[in-house]
Amino acid sequence: MKKHIFRIFVCLVFVCGVLIVSVKLDIFNRSIINLHNLTFLTTEPVFGRRYLPELDLLHSSINFHPKCANANTSRIYLKHYQPSYSLGEQIKVQIDLFDRDGNRKSTGGDHLRVWMEDPKTSASVSGEVFDHNDGSYTGVFKATWAGKAVIRVFIATRREELALYYRMFKQYSSIWTAYADFNKKPLSETSRCSANQPSISKTNEWCNLTTENDGFPWFCKKTNLTCDTWTNSYTGPTNFTLDTTEKDILTWSVKGASSDILRLFLNISIRNVGNSSLLTPPDISCNNLPAKVTWQQKSPNGYFYTNKWHSLMCHDTLPRTIDAYRQCLKGRTLWLHGDSTSAQFKTALHSFLRFPSHADAHVPVIDKDPLHNFSVSWHAHELPFYHGARHYPRYSNQAQHIMMDRLPNTTKDIVVLYLYVHFTLGHPDEFRRHVRRLVPSAKNLLARAPNVTLAVRGPHAYFRGTQSLISYWGLIYSDIWHEEFASLHDKIVYLDFWDLTMARPSADVHADMSIVHQMVHKMMSLLCFRK
Template structure:
């Protein structure tokens, strides 16, 4: 008893983090079956900046935490709101007294391969509320998962502030049979020793990029030729920090709460699902795609069903080919963009010449369309393979080069590589895109532009949290606010929350659903 009391006191002292939350409120049209709910909730940067990291035993523990219904009845009608509460406890079984942990709550029925996720509200006292929607008839189980602990987010931010990035990008210099590699960053490590750094901002299309000069005199800055990256961290962590950073490496099942809730949904024969509004997806006004509707869809028989619009695009080769005829689909970004490209090649049955991060545009000469991939600007973590510096190019460069007569489909995307660096870096890169996109829309009336938002992932690599997707989604919304009536937002957060990926790269089956959802919104757009 004495031990428990001491732990509770220590918990309240060590945590020392007053949680402020970013809230997005959505009011839905009740006449169309929607209900009012609270949207994304996450720690603000102001709080993260001054947060503290407590020992791992005081972090939220899935085995001790609980999920329960807020109402006694367990039978609901199709379309009805289901409210559940999640209470977090630490390893010692003590109730968490502050918020800030990021939870995933979802409802599933494995028999019908059905699942739906929701947004979670944080009450800043260790208690969370999730509002789900009964979207199919039959049985369902509601589960919860600790996606990111507050301590993980705070520690990541501390590293960004102090060291610039989680992992290390290296520049390789080559000349006269000499080679050397040095560490790079979005900032100079020491402003008083600027002569020790190569300033590659111009080479990075105007985005800040610095690499340490080689100690080999013959390898001047202009001999930079390739880039690669390492997963190691070039800074010291104490035992507590290391244990916090390694939390995501635990198996997925370890962070799923052991308690769950079973409910039944009535509304017709087993398997009947909620219908979407009659508006076809390609006629859905662009600004509607930017609204934080949650859930914006659900899985049933492993297919994604939108709740924003009716998918009228057949899942056929001919429909996709007709959509792309005479156009190039630009899928620039990172390896997850390349996943989209590979899935489309599989569906459209024409050969791909992709080579990791090497830029490529593949053309189907018979059916007259192309699909293009180009790695976005640095920061970009290439892995151990050494890539020429020319493989990376800012997306605004591609946008500026498109002719006034273009009728191409441009999908703007940045996310995965920016979870390694301070969010201000992401914000600057998105801001630079805006004037180029605005100019293209003004001069090329037949172009179709979309912004692909962040996706959720679980059990990632060391220190890599999809938590930042919440913040980065807001940055897209804020910076593109004046263009939302002209650009489609591809919101895949709910889709990838409903079926989790244990890696930053979604499974192929999930990418298939993401791609079709994208095509249904962008093809034959009215």
């Protein structure tokens, strides 16, 4: 009896083993097929995070420069050395950060950006960085062209900077300060404003202008004039109580990028696969790409070659011609509301389509091309919006959900929702609040206006520029868009420009116009003639 049971057990073990081997062989065979087709190669799992949580950063000490990550002493090397890579193959590098004195960093939280480039062919592609929270990072690339390439690393934002920003958000609400004008002839007074609600004991000292700000919290210090005399907004100097070290840290965000690009870099070689020298996308046109796929964060989603952006998500079938763009926009308005970086899209379209612009900085405008029957609209989003020294009237700002709610049921317009740069001066929770409010209006518009085309434009990356406007927050904002719009992924197109602008860095928040034209065409290829 025991021998019989033992035989049955042996047979079961053998059958299970055969099944496991069969499954593994099937997975292996499918992997070979994917490799042959060169489409969306599966990325090996990498353990690490794209960024550290706020609480981890708040535990940081604010150190002097010598103890911070240093580009001259930090190192990069291949995780698995090999003389060359095949087209489509994954490339992994390790980055170890050291301070100025050559001491190894033992904590994470520094924001690194990595890219691979070949200046001779004007080729470049971004890599993903994963933080192991011990001073080491993994960079992951995909070989997207055959030939030579150089891998570079940039220390974009240090842990100490992020810790300071979070503390300042808590204490001061924002890094810059907004002001309001209150006017009632012959009197005129000014006061500072904030999106943070004052404490209950001090409520009577503040004007609650939430209703006037389309339902988003906005409070301005009371003056001798009544709150209903608010007329204009502008941005002025901010006086923070900071020590010498903290003041120094705030200057890092405006320093040139060159000194923070690692002195060490990697040269690699990439082989053709068959007759293919460039990685190609799946066989689907961009205007037929399901909206849900555009929200799937696969990196890289494209690369530059000969100064042209090549999508890895879909085939770009939209001709880069004036006639193709005009046919797409005919009988429609393209709504590009947001900030000056969305106004850049409008500027690029005016340049390409050769119709006059009446833009005046942050003044709302709808420009029409009556001959070809289309319009392009720009409007500054709701406060917080830091206008600069110029004083803008209240009507200059409008929430994007208001714009959507006013569109008729018969609209065929293209609406691109966009919030980004101005929110980087405050806590990410403020950004989430504004994104969340867009969702019900978007759902309502899609339900009642079946011919509307709706998109969300994600954040873009850049080196540095204006003080404290750092693109690190774009990593967090991208996740917020994905989380808050989760129920609409199958109905709204996500315009992901992160990889594009990581691959071809811009000096500051305003991308070079040659890059903006590439971004605009990617937008048009996804949104024009969608079915």
